[in-house]
Amino acid sequence: MKAVCYKCGDFKPTAWKRCKSCNYRPVGDDEKAQHLLLSSHFNNEKKLLKFSEHIKDGKPLEFKEKDLEVVRLVIKDTINRGHQHKMYILKLSGTFFLTIVFMVIFYFIQTSK
Numbered sequence: 120m121k122a123v124c125y126k127c128g129d130f131k132p133t134a135w136k137r138c139k140s141c142n143y144r145p146v147g148d149d150e151k152a153q154h155l156l157l158s159s160h161f162n163n164e165k166k167l168l169k170f171s172e173h174i175k176d177g178k179p180l181e182f183k184e185k186d187l188e189v190v191r192l193v194i195k196d197t198i199n200r201g202h203q204h205k206m207y208i209l210k211l212s213g214t215f216f217l218t219i220v221f222m223v224i225f226y227f228i229q230t231s232k
């Protein structure tokens with residue numbers, strides 16, 4: 120993935136990484152949303168190059184509120200899904216662990232007879 124730094128217009132590997140040129144890192148949902156719009160997640164490289172030139176020219180880049188809203192939803196959804204995924208793994212490993220415990224208990228009951 121490629122992304123453009125919102126502050127200086129340089130390219131960086133991912134949207135939320137610290138920029139090597141200006142040391143800027145997006146914080147908060149709004150800035151994260153802006154940076155995602157400036158990445159290959161939402162735009163192709165041709166457009167990203169245009170954004171980069173635009174910012175490097177010192178012109179402010181304006182985002183449509185509608186676009187930002189969509190990205191915010193995507194971010195929220197990703198975070199929620201990540202959480203659910205973790206819970207699922209936790210439950211799964213919990214059941215697995217219990218199964219082993221029961222097997223061990225069963226084994227000892229069998230051998231103590």
Ligand SMILES: [Zn+2]
Nearest residue numbers: 124127138141
């Ligand atoms: Zn930068």
